[in-house]
Every structure is written in C-alpha cells, then in structure tokens.
Amino acid sequence: MRRNHIVRFSMVLFTLLVFTSGISGAAEKPIVLGCPLSTAYLYGWDAERGITLAVEEINAAGGVDVGGTKRPLKVEVIDTRDLEPGVPVSEALLAVEKLILDRKADFILGGPVRSEAALAAMSLLSKYKKVSILSTGALSPAYHATVEKQYDKFKYCFRIHGEAKWLVKEILTCLMEIRDTYGLDKVFIMVQDVAHARAAGKILGDVAAKQGFDIKGMDIYPTGTGDFSMGLLKAKKQGAQVLSIWMDMPESAILLKQWYDLKIPALPFGSTLAAAEQPGFWESTAGKGQYCLANVVNAGNAPSNASDWTMKFYNAYEKRWGLPPEGLGSSSSYMAVHVLKDAIERAGTLSSDKVVAALEKTDLMGVYGRLRFDPKTHQVIPSFDPKEGAVGSIFQWQDGKRVVVFPSSVAMGKIQLPPWMNE
C-alpha cells in the first residue's frame, strides 16, 4: 500500500514537473539569432564574439521584453566560409537558408561577411521576410543602394557598420590631415581583388585626385597573394609617400613585413587591413607593424572614449574573451544585438514589418556614438562626431599599442612617421 502511494506521488510529481517546465519553456521560448559568419576569419569570429557577449549580457539581465514577456536570446552560427578564397557565394546562401529553415532563426545578424555574398543573400531575406542587420565585413555601397532602389522588396536589410563610401570620405579627410601636417601627397593604392576593395580603391583614387593628391598608381592583388615586393618597389620608384591598402586577406601581413624590410619610404595606411587590426599583430610581425595605420570602421574596436559605453564594451570584451576587440566587426556586432533588442521591445512583437518600422526609428547612444538608420537606405548614419552619428576609428601602431589618431573627436594620439621617412 505504502509503496503504491510512493509510486503515485512520484508520478504526480513527475507530471507536474514536466507540465510546469513545459509552461516555463513556452513562456521563455528563445528568440533565435541566426548568424551566417565566416568563422575561420577575423571578421567572422570577432562578430561571433561581439554577438555572444551582447546576448549573454541581455540574457543575464532577464532577456528581451516582447510585449510584456521576457524572452531570452539564442545564437545559432553557421560557418559561411565566404571569406575563404575559392569558396562560391552559394555556400553562404545555403548557410542563410539553413539558418532560416532548419535553425528557425527569427532574425539574421552579422553576415554574410563578403560583400558579394551579402548582396546575393538580400533576395533570400526578402523571400523569407527576415529582418537582417549586417554588422561585419560587407562594405559595398551597393548594399544600401539596393535597399533604396527597391525599398519594398529589401526593407528587411539593415547595416549597422560603416560602408565603403563613408570610409573613403573618412580616409580622405585623414589623408588631408597627413598632407597638411607632413606634406605627404603622393599616394599609391594597393587593393585586394574583391568587390568592396576594388570599388573603394577606385573611388578613393578618383576623389583623392580631385582633392589635389598625386595618385601614383593602383595595383590589384588576387586573394592569397604571398609576395608584394614588386608592387612595393614600384611604389618606391614612383615616389609614393602613402600606401593606401585595402585588403582583408591574412596575407596582408606579408605586405607590411616586406614594407618594413625594404624600408619603403611611404606611410602604410590600411583603409581595410585585417592583419593590422588584431592586437596580436605586433608580436606576430616582431614590431614591423610600427607606424602602420589601420581603419577599424567603428569606434570600440580600438580603445577610445567615443561614448560612455565604448570602454565599458572594450573592457567587457577583453574580460570575456581574454583579448581586446580584434577586428572591424566587434563593436558593431555587439551593438547589432542591443539595437535589435531595443527595436523588438519598442515593437512589442517579432513581426518583421513592425520590427523594421521600429529599427527605422532607432536612436540610441551606443558603443560608437549615436546610432540611427537612414530610413530610406537602412544604412547606419555616420558622423565624425559621436554625438551625431556612428563614429569611426583609425589607429596607428605605436610602440606595440593601437593608438586612435582619427577622427579628432575620439583621437588618443598623433600620427607618427617611420624614421626612414624623416631622413
């Protein structure tokens, strides 16, 4: 008899446990963030880390308030491999579709990382009506131009980091400062053979020439190039004083080592220079990266005081991952999650159309300044002033540290020239 009671009591208890856990599970059904990222590459893993950090912070604070119900966030990552040479764009598209159909992603965040893949994925996002916030890698102006051209079709696509045209403006302004300070006006452009770099290199060359710079040439290097000596010697022979580099391939580190070894009298300016962005760059080049300038697209990816949140993010990232933010996708991917949370809470629903409307009204002070989207293009509004818009960061390697030197509103130091340029 007593044994029967125990069995019955256990069964009731078990049923109650299952039932209550079912209820709580339903109440806390996670919001799935699908992240198509090229995880073996800097712009993939930095974004993954930024997103994960933000998700952990939000979940620790109780989750996202969706119409009065707190729901946690869940990250689903698929490696798109789109930054790897020779991997077709279709791989990234498969990853996006799998995230939507198989992993049941409510939103797409982060990538695809390569511009070509991101552009190709726009139709998929439109087909499935999935809100996406690009936060790393893809810099092509064609992305937001496409949204503007066919708003109704592509209104689900947002980009929260800087794009090539703005970067060109930023770089040009910085180049003009260098010209005013040191008299360097002869520029040689070296770009990687990918859409955003080719386009940006051409735009930079045209615009800089109009501003009175003497453009000595533009070399395009296929992804995977391992020797830049002939290009560097050509730049030297033509009297270049600034090397404008636009490359996200790992081999760009070779370019900088060769620049140092050959003592090329031209300041290396990485408009996009993945190798130089990483804190480990100094050790890996044994200090040969000294004086190299690199654009990390948004503040927060290198130490500065752009906003009250900048160093909080920087330190939290370092504490969580054991190293400082590395690439251009760190702070923007982190902010993409916070901006999405803010939009969902204002919309009170996960409905794509309502979240789109809420994202268009976003206005919050983030890690890299005031974050707002242009309602027509869905591109984050940039500025040189963090109080007005998303502010960028150009830093220079100085004695093993990444010192932000531009824009002046967030600068922590001044640009220096290598000694062989002063001779």
Place this chain on the structure above:
Amino acid sequence: MEILIYGTINSVALALYALGFAMVYGVSRLPNFAHGALYVLSGFITWTVLNTLGLNYFLSILVSFAATAIIGALIYQFVLIRIRGMEISEIIASYAIALAILEGMRWAGFKGMNYTLPVFIEGSTTIAGVTVDVHRLIVVAAGTALFGLLWVFTRYTRIGLALRGMAQDERAALMLGIDSDVMAVVAMGMGSLMAAMAAALLLPLGNIVVESGYNVLILAIAVCIVGGIGSWGGAVLAAFIIGFAQILTVVFIGPHFQQVVALFAIIITLILKPSGLFGQQKELEERV
C-alpha cells in the same frame, strides 16, 4: 635588375614548393595531393614547438622536419600503399588526407593571421640598386644548396640510386632486389621532408595560414606539369619559367594576373606537350 633578382627568388620558391611533389611522383607514380597540407602542417609544428615548448628556433625546425617526414611516410604506409597503382583513388585519398589535415588544423584553432615564424637574419641589403631583404637571399642560397644536395644524394648514395632506379623502371629495380614498397615509403618521407624544408625557408616571409596549403599544391602541380611530371630537373626548369613569367606579368601587366600565369602554363603545356618539358610519361604516345 629587379626582374632578375625577384624573378630568381620567386623561381627558387616555386621549385621548393614543387620538388617534394615531383620526387614522390617520380619514384612511386603517386600524385601526392597532401603535399600542400604537409607544408602547412610543418609550419604549425615549428610554431607550436617554438612557442609552447620554448625550444630553440633551429631545433624546432629540426623537430618539424622529422615529424613531417614521419607523418608523410606513415600516410603512405597505412593509407596510400593499399591503393597504389589506382591513380584516381590515389588522388582522391591523398586529397582527402589533405582536407583532413588542413581542416583539422583549422578546427584545432590554427586560424587567423598571427601565426608567424621569425626570419633567420633580419635586415635588407642592396644589390645593383635593388633592395632585397636578407632572408630572401638565404632562401635562394639554401634552395640552391638543397637542389645540389638532392642531385648528389640521388647519384652517389645507395638509397638515392635505388630511388632513381625506381623512377626509371620499377620492374627492373625489383629484379635488382630493390624493395619498391620500402622505396615508395622512403620517397614519400623525403617528399614530405622537402615540403617541410620549403616551409622552414618560405613561411618566415609571411604568416602560416591554412589556405596556403591549397595554393602550394596548385603551384606544385603547375610546376610539375610544365616540367614533366616526375622529372626533378624539369621541375626546377619549369619553376624558373613560371617564376619569371609571374614577375614579368606583375611588372608589365599587373599583379592581378599573377596567379593566372601558373594555370595558363598548365593549359598551354597540356595542349602543346602533355608530357611536359622533360616528362617521359606519354612521351611515346605523343611521338606516335
């Protein structure tokens, strides 16, 4: 002068990439598609021994030489020997091994741009008005010495002569008491050792990335096809042809087309002389 100096450096680098591949194919008729993976693996072994065990740099290099040679020999002994003579299977199996090695390294965390090895001697010098960094000159000197040593080894040592015998006529070598399986293992070990030597010389110029395994394989195949698959001398000559063609392309057309040169050379060779410059395979068919 720039073209001459950098053309020579580029050519020696290409020859270093290709020599191990040519040796393995020459002796055992095995297209070792894991060659590029062994190159990268060797670099990561050196890096790991140097940075985690704290061993002296040159000792670390020696450890990687030994480890890569042994791994190459084991790959042959335990996998490839079973499918020897079945060319398609050999290609598929060795490429699968390459993928396993390269993607395994990526999975193990060897990704990113921070894996680098120090150059042997820092600094640069000027030759006839052209600035060259010292390590590149070391590459040329060490590469030339390696080709010389290989020539001596294959002509004046018992193992070297046995390898040449195998390369010329395996059945005749068998009749003379040469164990073809043992020699094939030795050739694979030596081919892997050469990949490791190329890595030790060339990787300090850049960084160690998994993707370079695929590039090295493509370049090695291009050099061997142009030179004549299996011909060691042909590989060296082809390396110089492609190496200079690449540098001339960079100077007169643009770096954009540099990587096309190797692939273009493969196509031209396969159309005009499929056996390559010094290849004996298919030569009779071509004459007929």
